Amino acid sequence: MIFDVWAPNATAVEVETLDRRFPLTGRADGWWSLDVPDATHGTRYTYVLDGDGPYPDPRSRRQPEGVFGPSAVYDHARYTWADHDWTGRDLRGAVIYELHIGTFTPEGTFQAAAGRLDHLVELGVDFVEIMPVAPVPGARNWGYDGVDLYAVNETYGGPDGLKTFVDACHRAGIGVILDVVYNHLGPSGNFLHPFGPYFGGFEGSYWGEAVNLDGPGSDPVRRYFVDNALQWLRDYHIDGLRLDAVHALHDKRATHLLAELAEEVDALSCAVGRPLSLIAESDLNDPRMVRSLDAGGLGMTAQWNDDVHHALHTAVSGETHGYYADFAGLSALVKVLTRGVLHDGGHSSFRGRAHGRPYTGVPGHRLVACLQNHDQIGNRPMGDRLPMPALKLGAGLLLTSPFTPMLFMGEEWGAGTPFLFFSDHVEPHLRESEGERRKKEFDGFGYTWEAPDPSAEETFLRSKLDWQELKEEAHWSLLCWYRDLIALRRALPELTDPRLDRVRVETDPGGQWLVMWRGGVCVSVNFGTDTVTVPVPRGRVLLASDDPVTGDEEGTRLPGQSLVIHRPSG
Template identity: 45%
Template sequence: MKVGSQYLGENRCEFRVWAPMRSQVAVQVLSGDKRVISLSPEKNGYWHGILEGVSPNTRYQYLLDGELERPDPASHFQPQGVHGPSQVIDHSNFTWEDSQWRGLALEEYIIYELHVGTFTPEGTFTAIIPRLMELKSLGVNALEIMPVAQFPGTRNWGYDGTYLYGVQNSYGGVEGLKTLVNACHKVGMAVILDVVYNHFGPEGNYLWAYGPYFTDTYQTPWGDAVNYDQAYCNEVRNFFIENALYWFELYHIDALRLDAVHAIYDLSAQPFLQELGEATDSYSLTAQFPRYLIAESDLNDVRVLQSRETGGFGHASQWCDDFHHALHTLLTGEQDGYYQDFGAIEQLATSMQQGYIYTGQYSVNRQRNHGNFPRNCDGSNFVVCSQNHDQIGNRLIGERLANLVNFEGLKLAAGTVLLSPFIPMLFMGEEYGEASPFMYFVSHSDPDLVAGVRQGRKEEFQGFGWKEEDIPDPQGTKVFEESVLRWEKQESGMYRELRSLYQTLIQLRKDNPALASRDLSQLDATPHPEHPVLFLHRHHSEAAIFAIFNYKQDKVSVSLPLPMGIWNKILDSSDSQWGGQGSDLAPQLSSNVTITLNPSSFVVYSNT
């Protein structure tokens, strides 16, 4: 059941809204010939009507029970922000030029996560387009955009959105997003959109006026949970499922990244996430190109990835935090907060082999057992990274990895992620070692809400031992301005060398059959028994690579568990072309050899 306003052409527009507790619902037309037109009740609490004399860009709102004026919950555009009227959009007005686009197989994705507002000084969708060929030359083929659902003000990560169908006005709105997606497809790049189905932002959330979208049966960090399994939940589910299809159909989005699905509370026998997976797969069956769901889950629960026939949700992939945490602790030595559960080279080897590290073991940080085993998974089921918006922005001052490790450590991080069997994701600027922070920022208009956000940040940092007076003000413009990328850095020195290494690793990943394989059974990740050194053997048919990673900030001599044969060096992070100190490693190796690795370095050998 489609909701919101659907422009039908010839100045006719269909309106449908779910308001089961209301006795009257009308549309207030606020543009041109201002008027109020009553809608007719339909089954299951919907109100519906087709209005004449409504042209594209008409502004409107709903009148509930003859007195309460509210924007459309499924508004496609909020030109005046979260508190203003909604606007009718003629989606047929945009000329798509991606008729030849057939999408990409998920296992081929090289993802680049970005925040629209800080990716460029302009902070708009169209300002991203001139950078696409630069990303394409790097090897990126999938752009992941942080949430763009209309949020308060102009500065926000996007997770405070209150109009899930609306496109942020300050980013360029409907036309801007379509123009960006169209441009991406024309250069062979997929687009992933981050969507938030676990909560709504606190400012501009008018859903309470319409119906039981929320339930106090469960409490979340944001208050009452979205109603996915209580009375009236069918229509709530419809609202979100139609939203997913809306992005696929009208914006040609290739995949959705589902924010924090562990915060979706649903004890029903057929969970919403399962229903969403089914709707996505059904849409893909007849679509021009495939669509995917990529979940963010803190549960290490393989049900997210398992087929619906076996009781799973049937999602294509998920972010793998365990991989990030294992890598981060080895690189930085940090052990605060949730990092206390990580830090051993054996853990990174486990994650490299299977994704999850915690598969039912006791977690010190959680003070309970955590996770289950990722049975029947392959490399495409996990998205891995060394940095992302959460792991940077949820630090005290938004430090990137470039502020925490030296240049050799940055190269080592790149090698670990891009030589893994999983789908790699880069966070904007990572490829050249961007050192500008990415901090948490908002621009709310409610003083009480601003105070609450400030207090929440203080409480969040207590577990990391950070001082209250050192916490940046998320409402201030300074944290936003400091978070904008400094693109000019990548043109010289070590920044250019790091970008070149990323480019080479991505190309190697695509060209070498052993690295292109996502088959986890064709991989052996072996930790050294005494040093933080990882041996990675990947093979496919006749092709094979053997990589050695040294996470110690000192030289280490190790005996290699090298498979039989002749192995030729194809990449060494210590080479001068990557800004290294030079390498003494032999260009060719055979079994039963001992080598000395430079601090924070990696080397790759091939059997061809």
């Protein structure tokens, strides 16, 4: 085994393994290396820098004893893949399903999640997007406190468990997107500081110190993150990465880290012969994020689109607090459905300034939209989900929209379990202050913040899906609605057409109904509780959330809180 580590400021580096310390040889570029032939797959090791340590490897492939334990040699070649016929999956026309490994099943492991893939196949999704799997302190976490970014959380099943899960997804015809965090590292178990200038020396965001992407010594730091991304795509056969909060990446270089990453991933895609996707989470509303490199963009395949979520949520829930205030009224929903975003240069009341740019010419498939996700549920004090009537209407609009739709685990059956924020920090000061930190983070969002203790195990256990709910008629009925919507989306080319300029939307001046045209297919929604007549000839009903749907050549009558997809006559 050849041990390599970047430690440019050290005068002596040793690897502690096999009950001995071995001195490494330094190079002018700050890298140190040594071949220890007796260190093989599974061998534990740590580094000692100028007598300080021991520390885990910054590029540790495995942390069998957690973030405070030693690293272990991990040989990727030992795993035998069974997905040789997998040619990948394109994001265009796809439906994504986001899940958290620890709460998706009672067991909370990769193996258990793989055992539920039949459910996802029957639902009709094309990708699963799993929340971060890097090692975290304790036994439970959303994943955004990760450290040892090259390793895989042992509580989920470690690196072999992740590979087994990806293998199973590919056999089922489902692609895998992995959520990765490059804008910060967790506050506990982060041992990068002694090795080199990995951080910029200032608070980059609410979540922690900024990563050094453009300061002195930043070349190897950038490489650290680029190589990490390539590892997941190459060695774990992952099909795409969701890049957390890229607006919190502080990079003033002429070539932004995201553009550098896009170029490298494109080259890897050519080498492995399958499409690889990069999906950015960005609140900048900047179309350059998803424009190609040769057009002066950052080259992301797609980006999360919060504006669509906010407009849908406001329309089906009636909530207008916090950042939902700008989205009150159906005019906001009309704009996002036809232009992609609401904030395209106009005033954002929540931010107190102008925000965004127009997305003219950007196809809808480059915008990942949702009715619910981990943030929008879990950032509510009680982690509460939308009720079933709201899900029915919202899903009907989302799954007939020009965007790339994403569902959140359990949404498809109207899960009654919450998705709360939870963590399990080891240090008492972090554990005891986590609840107060969350309260401060969401100051000004319009919530009365009375949330369960994030550190309590019960908070985590309450967030696990209850699969027994599927035995209840109401939950099963909603699941069938979601299945039918996805099947219809796949069957009708009009519903996957990403051209925003071909979407036509009409609304009731009173804010009760909306009609969206997708080619010759019409989606009519009644948000109110009273029966209404929309000015669309009845025609042939393709799918309806509620019966009866009546009408004539003058219009279609919709019961309260209902949605119908039809081809109007004439």
